[in-house]
Amino acid sequence: MTVFSSRMPRAVLGAGLLVLSASAAFAHAALERKEASPNAAYRGVVQIMHGCGGTPTTRVSVTIPEGVVGAKPMPKPGWQVTTEKGPYARAYQSFHGTVSEGVKTITWSGGSLPDDQIDEFTFLARVSDAFAPGATVYFPVQQDCQTGSYAWSDIPAAGQSAHDLKSPAPGVTIVAAAPARPAPVKAGDLTIEQPWMRATPAGAKVAGGYVRVTNTGKEPDRLVGAAIQLAGRGVIHSMTMEGGVMKMALVEGGLAVKPGETVELKPGGYHLMFEDLSGAPKAGESVQGSLTFERAGTVPVTFTVAPIGAQAPGAAAGGHQH
The missing domain is CATH 2.60.40.1890 (PCu(A)C copper chaperone)
Structure with missing residues (x-):
């Protein structure tokens, strides 16, 4: 499998949660939302913008990071959706009580998205209380094509800029939830x-x-x-x-x-x-x-x-x- 150079446009994902930087303006993948709040549900819409070197996209895989729980993919006509589950590092509050394991990876495969078309791959997840406002959560994305692939999985060390990485994983900024609207x-x-x-x-x-x-x-x-x-x-x-x-x-x-x-x-x-x-x-x-x-x-x-x-x-x- 060929992995294209990091000089190619970057893939930017998000669980409805990503910050889309100026350097990623021509990304292979993008997410609608740029921020996330603790203890809240998010609808992630991964937008695949084009293929690899002109060939169609045949597989899209999103890694759900530790602390983001209860992830569920939306079925997509013409594609097979699979998930990989595993234990969490600790128990978290989910949509329906406390959970200690869940989906770690979501993959859509078997379809064919031409290089000159775009499409969306959707899932729902919950951001837990593991993240405080100001933190960044990274979502590695793998896009495989008929020929070649893009893997965006590098995470910056403390004090390091994502711009210094060859294949940076897209990140989400955690912000404080808006205060509840007082009752009339x-x-x-x-x-x-x-x-x-x-x-x-x-x-x-x-x-x-x-x-x-x-x-x-x-x-x-x-x-x-x-x-x-x-x-x-x-x-x-x-x-x-x-x-x-x-x-x-x-x-x-x-x-x-x-x-x-x-x-x-x-x-x-x-x-x-x-x-x-x-x-x-x-x-x-x-x-x-x-x-x-x-x-x-x-x-x-x-x-x-x-x-x-x-x-x-x-x-x-x-x-x-x-």
Whole structure:
């Protein structure tokens, strides 16, 4: 069996989990997703981009690394799918309880994928708690063709770059799972959803807050105030564009929430302004607070904290609108 030179384009896999680097832009295989989180399920879609030296691909094999468990392949018309099982180094939590053995390799064979066509090979797996955010998990891939093959299985040593390897295995970056979305809060006829705020730099005296309120009743209500433990007071502001200039103003008398309507306070529009901060809210934290309504009264809520400049809860940093 011929193994092509590492000067050929690299194969980049992923269990729906891979980071596709610029150097792998012309890879033989690619995966849809670039990141994985611990204790979560992933749908791996291996995309084979072309064959070996012009000849068709006849076999694709993916090695499931230690700590990725419960792997199951999807059948593929025209191809035979086989798995190799073995014991894990320790027991892991899987989809259906604790497991100590499982699929180590998935192979699709017997088909013929022409060099000028692409196709996908799919499986489902679970990333266990063996990996902490910041780690990289490597998935060796073997692509065999009518003539020749590609084997991408080299794993970098500590401090070594994958670019220095002749045949690097594709890797997945482990990231922390997004925080669970808080359950809506009911207060009479009002439903309060996604209270959140932006983190602030040290020394800042104001912070923006946001929330969605739906009135399911027959009587109007009005949001008249807000509070958090870190702020001297909370007020409601509006933001408008006048002559190309963005202006912010205090909403006198509160913000109406009419029957059957949803009012959303969000960046660039109506928003809460927490003033006289005694500390700096940090991204990823939760801040206890409350919203006060004319009819529903004062309702305890928990504000999740997004990064500085975020445009939505759980989003990355963005612009600087309140």
